[in-house]
Amino acid sequence: MxxxxxxxxxxxxxxxxxxxxxxxxxxxxxxxxxxxxxxxxxxxxxxxxxxxxxxxxxxxxxxxxxxxxxxxxxxxxxxxxxxxxxxxxxxxxxxxxxxxxxxxxxxxxxxxxxxxxxxxxxxxxxxxxxxxxxxxxxxxxxxxxxxxxxxxxxxxxxxxxxxxxxxxxxxxxxxxPARCTCTPDGDVDGSRVVVLGAFAPRKGLPNILAAWPLVTAALPQARLTLIGKGALENRARQAVAGDPTIELLIDPPRGEIHRQLRRARVLTLPSQPTATWREQVGLPIVEGLAHGCHIVTTTETGLATWLTEHGHDVVAPGCTPQQLADAVVHALQAPRPAADDLPAVxxxxxxxxxxxxxx
Incomplete structure (x- = not known):
């Protein structure tokens, strides 16, 4: 200006x-x-x-x-x-x-x-x-x-x-959200899980990385895409280096984020509270819903009740890696959320x- x-x-x-x-x-x-x-x-x-x-x-x-x-x-x-x-x-x-x-x-x-x-x-x-x-x-x-x-x-x-x-x-x-109007560019990968947002403990990156080997033990075809940036980038890089089922995208353009969400079956945001912070809604949850993803999150989000009522998976913060893995496996095997669950506007x-x- x-x-x-x-x-x-x-x-x-x-x-x-x-x-x-x-x-x-x-x-x-x-x-x-x-x-x-x-x-x-x-x-x-x-x-x-x-x-x-x-x-x-x-x-x-x-x-x-x-x-x-x-x-x-x-x-x-x-x-x-x-x-x-x-x-x-x-x-x-x-x-x-x-x-x-x-x-x-x-x-x-x-x-x-x-x-x-x-x-x-x-x-x-x-x-x-x-x-x-x-x-x-x-x-x-x-x-x-x-x-x-x-x-x-x-x-x-x-x-x-x-x-x-x-x-x-x-x-x-x-x-x-309403359904995103971005153009589909292929079929959904039914084995794809996305983590989107800040790479930080409060957003649950360490939790999903701890749970992921248990997911692939149950579903060997499962794949995890980490999208974002933040303090735990090195932790994310180490995970990718040690596990071929994980891929990493550091701060991609918005068009690529939309593409990744379109192809994903599940989005997970296992938010963890801190002394001064609690997840209000979680923008990744909103963006995942807009692209038809099944959500795996914790009771911290203000949308927890709605998500539970509409068949998504909500676990307690601080749950065990096995409990989080079970929720992700369930989400990968569950039917896709109904399109009419979301508002028109x-x-x-x-x-x-x-x-x-x-x-």
Missing amino acids: ASSRIRTDRARLYRTLRSAHLERAHELPPAVILFRIKRYDFHEELARGLVVVQAHPLRAAWLLARSPVTTLEIGEPLMLSSVWASALAISALRLRALLGGRRAIIESYALENADPFERELGARARLRRGLNGVAARFVWRQTDRIVFGTDASRVTYRTALPEPTRDAISAVIPAL DGRLAADAWLFAGA
């Missing part, structure tokens, strides 16, 4: 920006995207045709204060890593209104399914969390419209934050339409 001013009446505020946000933005009404950090899976070519501004929270607030923005989508109130940026942005727009400008509508899309105020922390971290709690309550009370992407998120907000003091409007719209797009309908 060459100009130092925002010229549209809609804006979205992100702490981190990733390719999925950019892909979705091309399908949504025009809005300036303000963000602070590029995610590991940010692809520059997807930003073409969009108004994207990388800005520190103070600069983002300044740009919004001088803008014609009347609808702002913020990060969800329980996302404590971005709550102060949201508070600054809201304060800038509220100050603008006090000075005679139009009042802006504040909207949010929420997926958090773990109460961040219940975690065990040291004294210094508790102080920081207390300050973040002040900001979270401010942001929550200033939010006019909110969509919960899972019912688990709605329940979490009900227990973590006080009832709004004014007439905020909310809805639950499941964070389920992507859940995030439906949420956005609902949010902006009140703008």
